[in-house]
Structures are given as structure tokens and as C-alpha cells.
Amino acid sequence: MPFLPFAADEVNGPVDFVLVTGDAYVDHPSFGAAVMGRLLVSHGYSVAVIAQPDWKTSEDFTRFGRPRLAFLVTGGNIDSMVNHYTVALHKRKTDAYSPGGKVGLRPHRATIVYGNRIREVYKDVPIIIGGLEASLRRLAHYDYWDNAVRRSILLDSAADLLAYGMAERQIVEIAEALDSGLAVHDLTFIAGTVFKTRDLSCVDAPVLLPSFSKIKEPTVQGKGNYERSFLMQSANVDYLTARPLAEDYGNVWVVQNVPAAPLTTSELDRVYALPYTRNYHPSYEAEGGVPAIEEVRFSITASRGCFGGCHFCALNFHQGRVVQARSHKSIIAEATQFTHDPLFKGYIHDVGGPTANFRKPPCDRWARAEEGTIKKCARQCLTPTPCPNLRCDHFEYISLLRKLREIPKVKKVFIRSGIRYDYVLHDPKGDAFLREICEHHISGRLKVAPEHVSDKVLAFMGKPGFDAYKRFAERFANANKTIGKKNEQFIVPYLMSSHPGCNLDDAIALAEYLQSVGAQVEAVQDFYPTPGTLSTCMYYTGIDPRTGKRIFTAKSQREKTTQRALMQYRLPANYEIVKAALLRAGRKDLIGHDPKALLRPKAASRVKMLQSRSQPPQPMKSKMKTPTQKTLPSKSRRTSREKKGKGKHDE
Numbered sequence: 001m002p003f004l005p006f007a008a009d010e011v012n013g014p015v016d017f018v019l020v021t022g023d024a025y026v027d028h029p030s031f032g033a034a035v036m037g038r039l040l041v042s043h044g045y046s047v048a049v050i051a052q053p054d055w056k057t058s059e060d061f062t063r064f065g066r067p068r069l070a071f072l073v074t075g076g077n078i079d080s081m082v083n084h085y086t087v088a089l090h091k092r093k094t095d096a097y098s099p100g101g102k103v104g105l106r107p108h109r110a111t112i113v114y115g116n117r118i119r120e121v122y123k124d125v126p127i128i129i130g131g132l133e134a135s136l137r138r139l140a141h142y143d144y145w146d147n148a149v150r151r152s153i154l155l156d157s158a159a160d161l162l163a164y165g166m167a168e169r170q171i172v173e174i175a176e177a178l179d180s181g182l183a184v185h186d187l188t189f190i191a192g193t194v195f196k197t198r199d200l201s202c203v204d205a206p207v208l209l210p211s212f213s214k215i216k217e218p219t220v221q222g223k224g225n226y227e228r229s230f231l232m233q234s235a236n237v238d239y240l241t242a243r244p245l246a247e248d249y250g251n252v253w254v255v256q257n258v259p260a261a262p263l264t265t266s267e268l269d270r271v272y273a274l275p276y277t278r279n280y281h282p283s284y285e286a287e288g289g290v291p292a293i294e295e296v297r298f299s300i301t302a303s304r305g306c307f308g309g310c311h312f313c314a315l316n317f318h319q320g321r322v323v324q325a326r327s328h329k330s331i332i333a334e335a336t337q338f339t340h341d342p343l344f345k346g347y348i349h350d351v352g353g354p355t356a357n358f359r360k361p362p363c364d365r366w367a368r369a370e371e372g373t374i375k376k377c378a379r380q381c382l383t384p385t386p387c388p389n390l391r392c393d394h395f396e397y398i399s400l401l402r403k404l405r406e407i408p409k410v411k412k413v414f415i416r417s418g419i420r421y422d423y424v425l426h427d428p429k430g431d432a433f434l435r436e437i438c439e440h441h442i443s444g445r446l447k448v449a450p451e452h453v454s455d456k457v458l459a460f461m462g463k464p465g466f467d468a469y470k471r472f473a474e475r476f477a478n479a480n481k482t483i484g485k486k487n488e489q490f491i492v493p494y495l496m497s498s499h500p501g502c503n504l505d506d507a508i509a510l511a512e513y514l515q516s517v518g519a520q521v522e523a524v525q526d527f528y529p530t531p532g533t534l535s536t537c538m539y540y541t542g543i544d545p546r547t548g549k550r551i552f553t554a555k556s557q558r559e560k561t562t563q564r565a566l567m568q569y570r571l572p573a574n575y576e577i578v579k580a581a582l583l584r585a586g587r588k589d590l591i592g593h594d595p596k597a598l599l600r601p602k603a604a605s606r607v608k609m610l611q612s613r614s615q616p617p618q619p620m621k622s623k624m625k626t627p628t629q630k631t632l633p634s635k636s637r638r639t640s641r642e643k644k645g646k647g648k649h650d651e
Helices: 032-042 080-084 110-121 132-136 168-179 220-234 265-272 282-287 328-338 364-371 395-405 421-425 432-440 455-461 466-482 504-517 534-541 557-567 572-584 603-613 637-643
Strands: 017-021 047-051 070-074 127-130 141-143 148-150 161-163 193-197 245-248 253-256 299-301 350-352 445-451 490-497
Touching: 017 032, 032 047, 032 070, 032 168, 070 110, 070 132, 070 168, 110 127, 110 132, 127 132, 127 168, 132 161, 141 534, 161 168, 220 245, 220 534, 265 328, 299 328, 328 395, 350 395, 395 432, 421 466, 432 466, 445 455, 445 466, 455 534, 466 490, 490 504, 490 557, 504 557, 504 572, 557 572
Parallel strands: 017 047, 017 070, 070 127, 127 161, 299 350, 445 490
Antiparallel strands: 141 148, 161 193, 193 253, 245 253
């Protein structure tokens, strides 16, 4: 199957849709732009692709002329600001979604820039925005890079309509409505979309959010209104119970319709069975291709949605809590397709999703709620403790993995998506699943995400208490012992620093744990305040909106650097930072020769100590000098950027 039209000479006359993306053109189901394009073509519409256009002028956006129905705009697979900057606001050196990994091929806030460039040329052509960047910024939101509350991206992008979530249902319904002759401003009825209006009479019983003017000010009152708004949005993310939301901007309302219903298994199968080429466009070959394809080329997305409820994760706002799983037949067909690829070496890199071992709804209440017999439960399924109604069953997933292992030319099937270890602990069949994956589906290391050791911090994260991780680690060790791999396979724990609620004492407790188990952290995951999460709301306001209580939040560069350094206390470069932190916390007991100490005295100090022991005691003439502390920047890079009037960026 050929790629969708990519150059002007590949089309004759106007196309129905022109799809503009901030990523390079990769025709693979892991890329949202490819899914939207292939899906529309399967419904009889023509689509052309403009990937990473030159945004400095509007000329590149006219490559295919005026589309018959609409422009479709996405910033790409990830937020363009996250793509450009680390959490420390350092510019990234590579872009995996660009040819050759080159940076600078997309603008800051790509969705906004693309939409406005299109509007400069085509004043009345419908512009529909979607993708992660648009989805998580669909209403007013805290923006880490500006350190301010920004308004809905629908307004800033000059777009007419926003499709949030995975958007397969919405894009087909939008296409059919436009094709029937309806004007884009009349499309106020489509679930999973956001539109703007001057009159709320077209909206059925909306929830009125605090107005933008009330939440944008960084005052105590403004942040209190922001918290209220976030909680109201959080209460309306499930498609069975949600109501429309309306946000007042003075001269216009931004209205979020209820979420679209998740895809059924057969519908999801159809999306993944579309005729993707499963590769980047050949025009990128000279530049070395597009690096992002390597992670997904021989990986299988087996499910969507997550009921894990981690507070720092935006899945709740984007994909939703409802787990949608593909059929075994669909997954096996994709895996079999791998075996015909000359690049395939026999290894399937992943079979999973947001959480690999979530393949079914968490309980029967969800199915009954869909039937309309009861209301769907709003309780978190796994935290703070597993819900009594939680149903854990790994049998179907094990069966799928076994079928994949039996495919000719498949040597190994790995699970690289994270698994929820607390869900594994709840399995009534004991460790059967754990033994299965230890024996067949990991290669020395299993990734899980305890995130921290402090139960207080874990509660702010929406994670189970640390005891659950310790019980899982013990059962993992026993499972490997049973299959004869006791010293061959290990857990790789994902840990996070600087999450709201984590103070210096908590960071030291984490370092003490790492020291006690002899673990060395290779990479530190620092909390990144992205739109659409409860944790980001905590970070911005300094308050847990669920309780109204103030919490400590590490915001300065010094605080963040200290928490990262404590997780990597063994690195010589972190010695002085860790030492200063321990002294500030009154933990001199962790500096010395005790087996539990984090730091050993430096060599010069040991020499002086030995010399003093070999001489008779002398009267003290002066007080001992305080160890010199390395000077750390007192202000974050972001703060200095704000004072210079910078920060016009988006994800």
C-alpha cells in the first residue's frame, strides 16, 4: 500500500482533508496522524499529509491548495514543549520524531502556530485540531513553560473545533457532517469535541466552570478557583457519567462535550488492520530515517485506557479509564505480519499498552453501567487500597502471550510496557502470571514503577503504599528462584523526584532505601508538570485540591537538583550537593563510615583524622569550621526566563 500523498505532484485537484503534523510522516499505527489519515481514507475520503511544514511563512501550508472539507492539525505524538525542553528547561539535543533525530523542525506550541498560519491564507476553511497537545489543553490549563494559566488552545490556535482523546469516532463523524453540507460552527453535538459559542442555548445542562478571568490570576483566590475547576473537570471524564462543561471567556464560551464512547474490540481491531506501510516516508532515508520508529516497529499495542489512577499521568484526561483491548486474532495477525519483514530478527519488543496487564475492565460494575442498570463507580480501583469489587484475572493475557510464542519465526516475546505490580498481587491465582513472564517474557530486567518509598508521597502520587512493592519484589525473587533464574533477572524500579508533597526528608528516605538494597539509579525521572494531571494542579497551587491542605512543592532549581542528587548520591559530581542536603536536614549520621551512611568522608578528611589520632590531645583553640557548601542557583531557569519576558511556548 503506498503512502498517503506527501508532495503536491501526487494529487490531482483538491483533496478532502489536508493533515498537518508536527512529526515527520511515519505511516504506523503508533502515530496518531497516520491513524487519522488511514481511517478517513477507509471511509472514502482523500487525505494529503504536510509533515513538519516550514512555519516561518504560510507558503508551505498551501502545498495542496484549499481542501474540500477541512485542515486537520496536530502537534505530533507528544506535546511540542515537552519535545523541546527537559523538566529543567534545558533544550533537548535530539528529536526522535524528526528525520535523523534533528531538532528545530517544529515550532514551540506547534498546534497554535500551524493553525494561525493556515488561517492567514484560508479565512473560512474549517480547521480541526487534535492529538495529545490539543487534547490536554482543551480548557484553561497551567503551563509550566510560561508558569501561568493559559486559555483553551482552541482559542489560541484559531481553530473551529477540537477533537480530544484518541478521536477515531469523532473524526469520522466530523467528516460525514461536513460532507453532508453542515457548517463547522453547527457541529456542536459531537461527543469528544470542544467548540466555541456565544450562546449556551445549544448545550444541554452544562456544568459551568469558573471563568478564565477567575482562574488566571496567580493569587490565593485565583488558585482556589483553578482547583475547583480542575476537580469539576476530573468528575466529568467518564463517558457514562460526564456532563458538558462550559468555560466563560467573557465574549465567548468554550464548551467541552461529553467524552466519546470508547471503541469496541471489533472497532479497535479495524483501526489496527488498516493498510499502514509501517515505516517512515522514503524521503527521509537520506537523513537516516526517523528514530521513533525503532521503538515501535516490532511492538504491538494490545490495549488502551488505564484504571490505575496515577495522579501524575494524563491518561485519565486523554484515553480515559475504560480499558479497550484488541482481539487475539487481530494481535496475532499483526505479529505474523512482522515475520515477513526482512528487518525482523524474531523478537517482538512489546505487547502491551498504557499498562500491559490491564486487558479487561476492573469489575462487573462497568459492564452493568453500560447497560444502564447502575451508575458507574467513581472510586479509584487500586488506591489507596484495592477496591473490594476489583476483579483480577491474567489468564486471558497469558493465553495471548502463549499464542504469540507459537508463531513460526518468533523467538521471543517481550513485555516492555510497565505492569501494575499491585494488580499482580491481587491475582487470586497467585504467582502463575509472574512465573510465566519471568520464564518467557523478560530479558534480565522487569520494569515496574514504585515511584517512591514514602507512603505520604505515594498517597500524593495516587500509588499504593511501599509495602506493596516490597511484597512484589519478594514474590518476583521467589518466582525466579522457582524457574532457576535466581541471579539472572532483576527489577528495574522507576523512581520519581520532586513530586508535589515530597520534601527533603522524603528524598533522604529514598536515598537511604537505595543504599540499603545496594541499588544504583542510572537515570532520574524528575516530576514534569504537564497539563491534565492532578499532580500538576498540586504543583501550581501548592494545595491538594481533594483536601484543601497546603503541601510542600519543590519548585526552585536548588530543591529539584538536591532531590535528583540524593537519588544518585554515589556519583562523585553529587558529593557536595548531597553533603549540604544532609547537613541542612540534620542527618550527619549519614556521613561517615557507618554501613548505613550515604557518604564517606573525603580522603583529605580521613588523613587529618588519622593524624589527629597519632598525636596527643591538644587544647581546642578555635571552633571547627562548617564544611563549605557548593553554591547552587537559588532561582530556576524558568524564573529568569519570565523576568526577561520570554516563554511563548507550548507543549
